[in-house]
Amino acid sequence: MNDLPFLTEDHERFRDTLRRFIQTEVVPHAESWEDAGKVPREVLRQLGELGYLGIRYPATYGGAELDTVYSAILAEELGRSTFGGFAVTVLVHTDMASPHLGNFGNAEQLARWMPGIIAGKTICAVAVTEPDAGSDVAGIKARAVRDGDHYVLTGTKMFITNGVHGDLYFVGVKTDTSVKGSRGISIFAVEKGTPGFSVGRSLKKTGWLCSDTAELVFDQCRVPAANLIGGEHKGFYSIMRNFQNERIVLGAQAMGEAQQALDLTVDYVRNRKAFGGVLWDKQAIRQRLAMLSAKVAAGRQLAYHSARLDAQGHECVKEVSMVKAYCGELVNEVMYTCQQFHGGMSYVRETAIERMARDARIQAIGGGATEVMLEEVAKRL
Structure with a gap:
């Protein structure tokens, strides 16, 4: 059952194509990118060829002319990759840097730079x-x-x-x-x-x-x-406008990361044998994961609600600030628990959950620290 009933078949096709690309072209190789300290240009160009780097931009320059909901889907699926560095490399390009040009650039500037940006040739x-x-x-x-x-x-x-x-x-x-x-x-x-x-x-x-x-x-x-x-x-207006977009996608990314961590952990505890059974048999573990699942579902709804408000042109600083504060803190709560239930292996660099826990910490800091976001909410209560 679709827990986001406003998503259409077009949204789901967009998600499915992206998810397949990530599973085949990113996940098998990204550990080596961690060692290299960068995402290969060829991968970014491939994303451009598939249309994922110009979601919100005019077709004149190669863009898809879609809306903020599609950006949230992009961010969520990038988060589910388990490689936060890959996710943010893409999202800074698409939703944090290039919107300055997309929103405020003149015709000459757009014609000069936007085609390369959308194609993944100009990062x-x-x-x-x-x-x-x-x-x-x-x-x-x-x-x-x-x-x-x-x-x-x-x-x-x-x-x-x-x-x-x-x-x-x-x-x-x-x-x-x-x-x-x-x-x-x-x-x-x-x-x-x-x-x-x-x-x-x-x-x-x-x-x-x-x-x-x-x-x-x-x-x-x-x-x-x-x-x-x-x-x-006029730069402050550009920065403030873009903060809205940045915080929506960071919240969606965080919820993609959190959901993937829960999926990995549920699978692990269902199979991890201990004390004459499996960890899933322990009520305390099942219930803690169930509560986190409820929180992630709520965070996801909040992120997509804000994306829809933004797409419809509504003023939504309060809601977006809630997304950034809530999702940034929640992904860290999820990672802490998932590490705990993975036991000693969660502290070894060869496991996805160890990497994801390290990657998640910045979510409560970057793009607007939690405390700053809560002040934005408080001013609007």
């Missing part, structure tokens, strides 16, 4: 976070100064997904330092190889190992004024 990153400015976007210190037909960018960005191997970076900087807080921020598209732009270092992380994460340095980096996205001093 995107978004560079807003700084060493002292994470969830607090108003703390951005990187700046850009107009110099003729260029802007000169100076500053450092931190924790940038796709930062090492990306091609096109959407960078948030201050263009008006005379105003405080979030005003005076602009977004620039910066191409790899631009003089003055470099990867400061590749960051070693606890999880998401096949996702490359970098510190970026802009040292008198000259960027053409034509690369300004959405107008000068």
Whole structure:
């Protein structure tokens, strides 16, 4: 029985095709990607050929012109792959970086970059976070100064997904330092190889190992004024609008991860022999998994409800903030319990549940920490 009755046959075909691709082209190979610290470009190009990198973009550029619900399906299935680094590599490209161009780019910018983005030939990153400015976007210190037909960018960005191997970076900087807080921020598209732009270092992380994460340095980096996205001093609006999309897909990804972890754990405890039977015979284990299953079902409903609200154009900051807070915390609760019931093997690097537990920790931090999300909810109660 479909527990999301609003999903159509088209939604399910979209999901089934993606799930088959992940099972055949990702799962058998992704452990080696973890060791390499990156997802192969060929895999991203294959996703582009299948239409998964341009879900919401115009057909003019090769997009599918679908809505937020399809993005949630994409994120959920990527989460079910058990490789969080692969999932976020794709989702940063599709739903966190390129929407700056998709939402606010002009005709020339769209024609220049969007076809490559949708095809998986131009991989995107978004560079807003700084060493002292994470969830607090108003703390951005990187700046850009107009110099003729260029802007000169100076500053450092931190924790940038796709930062090492990306091609096109959407960078948030201050263009008006005379105003405080979030005003005076602009977004620039910066191409790899631009003089003055470099990867400061590749960051070693606890999880998401096949996702490359970098510190970026802009040292008198000259960027053409034509690369300004959405107008000068308008970047904060682009960032805030895109946060909604980012948090929906992160919530859906988290629920895909949580459901897959539960499926793996139920299968494990049904077969793991202990104390003259199998672990599934223990009422405490069955009931704890049952409660977590109920919570994941609720989180999934909330994520898709928010996706539908967004697709229909409704204001849904409260609901999206709930998704990010609830799903980010819940996936960690699920992983803790699933590790516990897998026993000692859950602490060995060769098991999926060990990797998934490491990958899940960031879900309560990245894209808006739980505490920040709860404040957004509280302001709207």
